[in-house]
Amino acid sequence: MRSYLHIFILVVATFQFTQSHVHAIPQTMEEEYDAATTGMLETLYGEGFLSHGGPETVSRMFKGISLHNKKMLDIGCGFGGPSIYLAKKHSVDITGIDPVKHILDKATKIADKQQLKTKVTFILTPQLPYPFADETFDIAFSKEALLHSREKQAVIKEIFRVLKPGGQVVILDWVFSPATNQSTRDLFNVPTFNPIEQQEYVEYFKDAGFNDISTAEQNNLACKYTIESIKHLKKNKESIVQKFGVHEYEEALLGWNTQYVLFKQKQVLVTLFKARKPETSTGIVQPVRVFKWYNPFTWFGK
Numbered sequence: 001m002r003s004y005l006h007i008f009i010l011v012v013a014t015f016q017f018t019q020s021h022v023h024a025i026p027q028t029m030e031e032e033y034d035a036a037t038t039g040m041l042e043t044l045y046g047e048g049f050l051s052h053g054g055p056e057t058v059s060r061m062f063k064g065i066s067l068h069n070k071k072m073l074d075i076g077c078g079f080g081g082p083s084i085y086l087a088k089k090h091s092v093d094i095t096g097i098d099p100v101k102h103i104l105d106k107a108t109k110i111a112d113k114q115q116l117k118t119k120v121t122f123i124l125t126p127q128l129p130y131p132f133a134d135e136t137f138d139i140a141f142s143k144e145a146l147l148h149s150r151e152k153q154a155v156i157k158e159i160f161r162v163l164k165p166g167g168q169v170v171i172l173d174w175v176f177s178p179a180t181n182q183s184t185r186d187l188f189n190v191p192t193f194n195p196i197e198q199q200e201y202v203e204y205f206k207d208a209g210f211n212d213i214s215t216a217e218q219n220n221l222a223c224k225y226t227i228e229s230i231k232h233l234k235k236n237k238e239s240i241v242q243k244f245g246v247h248e249y250e251e252a253l254l255g256w257n258t259q260y261v262l263f264k265q266k267q268v269l270v271t272l273f274k275a276r277k278p279e280t281s282t283g284i285v286q287p288v289r290v291f292k293w294y295n296p297f298t299w300f301g302k
């Protein structure tokens with residue numbers, strides 16, 4: 001892999017552990033998301049999902065947004081779990097794009113198996129511009145994928161282009177804050193990752209022409225899902241070791257533990273961004289709304 005390998009490296013740097021297990025740093029997305037990594041992610045997150053929270057998180061991303069009969073774009077669709085879930089639950093037409101071929105092939109296979117060919121289409125899209133006409137989609141979304149992009153500003157402009165007037169963008173991503181320390185920034189200073197500051201994202205939305213921009217930090221939920229993954233790893237140690245080997249298992253365990261620390265200490269902010277393309281261009285940008293996420297699991301207990 002190796003998302004969790006990078007996390008592993010941080011643990012080494014932070015806690016001065018031995019460096020004897022460090023692998024080569026992935027240079028490409030194909031290396032980052034090799035079979036072992038995607039296999040481990042799917043084992044932890046469920047069929048079709050390469051990111052945390054499964055259908056629950058996907059539903060939360062669109063809370064308050066009507067999806068009925070909408071034409072949607074999923075950027076960095078992975079194995080297609082989020083798109084397939086939305087297509088089964090709502091009357092939507094979804095196109096998923098991703099730069100990695102073996103990932104797209106698997107997404108297509110899962111959608112075919114579930115007879116969703118007419119509602120979900122996956123298109124290999126290794127680079128900008130996206131292969132769609134202006135004003136094609138009602139909603140564009142991305143779940144934990146754009147942290148890999150080195151062209152986020154261009155991506156956001158491209159999203160603006162392919163959205164219909166009044167269309168919405170919904171992005172869940174990992175970002176930094178001014179409080180993020182240097183060792184966390186160093187951890188992500190590798191070819192396949194490029195998290196930016198939360199505020200930088202907001203500026204990109206504004207520059208592209210979006211309005212009605214909001215941010216909502218969801219670290220409490222990210223911690224909850226990370227703990228679930230750690231529990232799953234521990235409970236299913238035997239079968240996971242059998243499938244992936246003991247080394248991969250140990251790296252995963254260490255990686256998810258470190259991920260938990262990064263989320264808990266808010267070194268990395270798991271942030272839901274929403275914005276709208278104006279119906280008509282007024283040139284007036286409204287103030288950014290910041291939502292605080294109250295985790296119901298802790299909130300009601302207080």
Ligand SMILES: C[S@@+](CC[C@H](N)C(=O)[O-])C[C@H]1O[C@@H](n2cnc3c(N)ncnc32)[C@H](O)[C@@H]1O
Pocket residue numbers: 029033048049050051052075076077078079080081082097098099100103142143144145146148149150
């Ligand atoms: C953590 S997975 C998330 C996949 C999916 N969104 C999900 O939630 O299951 C990240 C995905 O982003 C894709 N990706 C990598 N670089 C990208 C880029 N520049 N733009 C869009 N997607 C990218 C990867 O190939 C991978 O499928």
